[in-house]
Amino acid sequence: MxxxxxxxxxxxxxxxxxxxxxxxxxxxxxxxxxxxxxxxxxxxxxxxxxxxxxxxxxxxxxxxxxxxxxxxxxxxxxxxxxxxxxxxxxxxxxxxxxxxxxxxxxxxxxxxxxxxxxxxxxxxxxxxxxxxxxxxxxxxxxxxxxxxxxxxxxxxxxxxxxxxxxxxxxxxxxxxxxxxxxxxxxxxxxxxxxxIEVYPRRYTRKSPGEYKPFEPCEDLVPEMVRAGTGYRFHITGVTHDERGYPLINPEAQDKLVRRLKEKIRRAAGELAFYEEEGTDAADVIVVSYGITSRVAQRAIDLARAKGIRVGKLRLITIWPFPDEKIRELARRTGAFVVPELNLGQIVREVERAAAGAARTYAVPHAGGTVHRPEQILSVIEEAAR
Amino acid sequence: MIETEDLVEAPPQNPVEPYLRTDRLPHIWCPGCGIGTSLNCFVRALIESKEDLDRLAVVSGIGCSGRVAGYVAFDSFHTTHGRAVPFATGLKLANPALKVVVYSGDGDLFAIGGNHIIHAARRNVDIKVICVNNFLYAMTGGQSGPTTPPSSITTTSPYGGFEPAFNLPHLMDAAGAVYVARWTTFHVRQLTRAMIEILHKPGFCFIEVLSPCPTLYERRNKLGDGLDTMKYYKEKSKIRHGAPTSEVALDKRGEIIVGKFVDRNRPEYLELMRAQHRAQLGDRFVEAPACLCD
Missing domain, CATH: 3.40.50.970 (Thiamin diphosphate (ThDP)-binding fold, Pyr/PP domains)
Structure with a gap:
């Protein structure tokens, strides 16, 4: 709508x-x-x-x-x-x-x-x-x-x-x-x-008698209702069955937690938003996100001016982590360079998804300001050697 | 000899049954516990109040009393420990047509949730809080809390407690509640009447319901069983409507002052919000729709 x-x-x-x-x-x-x-x-x-x-x-x-x-x-x-x-x-x-x-x-x-x-x-x-x-x-x-x-x-x-x-x-x-x-x-x-496209709430069309608050649709997401509309539903933070009733046993836990995870996991492909540029023949790909991606752009430009073939992958979706994208790029590049304003968080995900197919270099920074482009550039140069 | 006809006649249905999730029974509460008694009063109050029960929402936190939301056949929310009041605040402000009742225990509402309840009372959010006070944390096995009377034995005060306890009506009065009452589970008629009153009264209303916890409080403190506690409530309770809330503090097995202590009027949150915005914004003010779902 x-x-x-x-x-x-x-x-x-x-x-x-x-x-x-x-x-x-x-x-x-x-x-x-x-x-x-x-x-x-x-x-x-x-x-x-x-x-x-x-x-x-x-x-x-x-x-x-x-x-x-x-x-x-x-x-x-x-x-x-x-x-x-x-x-x-x-x-x-x-x-x-x-x-x-x-x-x-x-x-x-x-x-x-x-x-x-x-x-x-x-x-x-x-x-x-x-x-x-x-x-x-x-x-x-x-x-x-x-x-x-x-x-x-x-x-x-x-x-x-x-x-x-x-x-x-x-x-x-x-x-x-x-x-x-x-x-x-x-x-x-x-x-x-x-x-502007707005996704409407997934309200049920079922009658109160038929409706179960946590009965999943095909995509594993249940339909919703709201208070005051006669459904007299129950929700709880306790592990629950499809009626929303507490059910404290390993079977109920397994069924619920698996579904909660799977509804996101199976959509990881369509949830993977990113900006990609110059990765086709790149020896090094800089993976970044947020403000750091804008500093990284300067480092990429400087590296290219020096003749290094550098690609860019800017993550927009951080979670679920775009494993598939990293895996695909790892097959055709030599190394990933991952600058971020922490001492190593998303770089671990890149390294995990690359699974040894490409080397991974962190460009850590404890925060308080942004990187200097030269800090990222020097790691790009190291990774390109 | 008993005639067959005498046996087939079904007993009359308990009038509260249609309002409970009977498919969830038996409940978890112990024999002699007062939470069920208070719930019986609540459902009878709802029936008598003639409220539209499709528009009722019951919100609980965590604990024995926090299980109430799971047993009532209304829109009901079993939230996190201590946070029933801010959940209820969001629910009410986004759809003012709802009648929102928070039903929870003393530890949930006044220890971990203490900050939230004083602010909801200050704001005069139009929610009704029913606090079952059994003087300790029962669900976790009987630990002391902010309402445990000094010298009481609990699992975390094995040599007797020494911390002073909150006087809940005084606290709620000071924070700005428009209705403050205390009853015990012995006073079922008065409690039911008080519940009907708060269902009809706008603003932040509070009822403290003293309840036995024979398994954990009475037993460990050698105070008898649930019935003994009822006798204590009967003998030591004094009804003093309008009593200054500073004078209604409780101690271990002392006199209990019960009654309606506070009943006053103050504009509720949304009324104040609308008036302020309308006064300042004039024609630019846009009234929120009856429900923010629209």
């Missing part, structure tokens, strides 16, 4: 990534947000708080991130599209409800504008240190979807996509920004509402 025009600020804007993310959420149909202030993400909800009373909806500033991350789940079960926004310390607190959202298959978007950690770390400075937390941060075994934008334009475009994927797969989607992308101001083009 098409976007509700009331939430779409059609036009050409000069806007930062945080604000563009908010506009993306509004365009996608989010009419409820709950937040707790934290640098460098607060501008997203500040804008939402200013905009939503002119559109029709609710913003609530909760008492902490635990509350914000579950208030949105309540709003979703009432029928709203909803999201919350945070940075590292708040992201840690939200992990409890990432798990609840996964277990109850509650579609929602959690935005993390990453800053340096651990703990309070670098409140105002960039990092990409939460990439593994986005994947594994809540307890138990599950799959997740995570996207990483590298410009304010993508903060808009991919926020819309994040909401759509959340609805399609009935899962929380992690939107992994970083401080630089969040605070960088660039041109952002917001198209007319009729050009």
């Amino acid at each position: 098409r976007a509700d025009p009331r939430g779409v600020l059609t036009g050409v804007h000069f806007m930062d990534g945080d604000h563009a993310c908010c506009e993306g959420a509004l365009a996608a149909g989010a009419r409820f947000a709950a937040g707790y202030p934290i640098t460098p993400s607060t501008e997203v909800v500040e804008r939402f708080a200013a905009r939503i009373p002119t559109i029709g909806g609710v913003f609530i500033q909760m008492e902490d991130e635990l509350a914000a991350s579950i208030a949105i789940l309540g709003a979703v079960w009432a029928g709203a599209k909803a999201f919350t926004v945070t940075s590292g310390p708040g992201f840690s607190l939200m992990m409890e409800h990432v798990g609840l959202a996964v277990m109850t298959e509650t579609p929602c978007v959690i935005v993390n504008v990453q800053r340096g950690g651990p703990s309070t770390g670098l409140p105002t400075l960039p990092a990409q240190g939460d990439m593994m937390q986005a994947r594994w941060g809540s307890h138990g075994d599950y799959e997740i979807i995570a996207l990483s934008p590298n410009s304010p334009q993508e903060c808009f475009d991919l926020t819309v996509r994040a909401f759509n994927l959340a609805e399609k797969y009935r899962t929380p989607v992690m939107f992994m920004m970083d401080e630089v992308v969040g605070h960088m101001t660039e041109k952002v083009v917001i198209p007319p509402a009729e050009e």
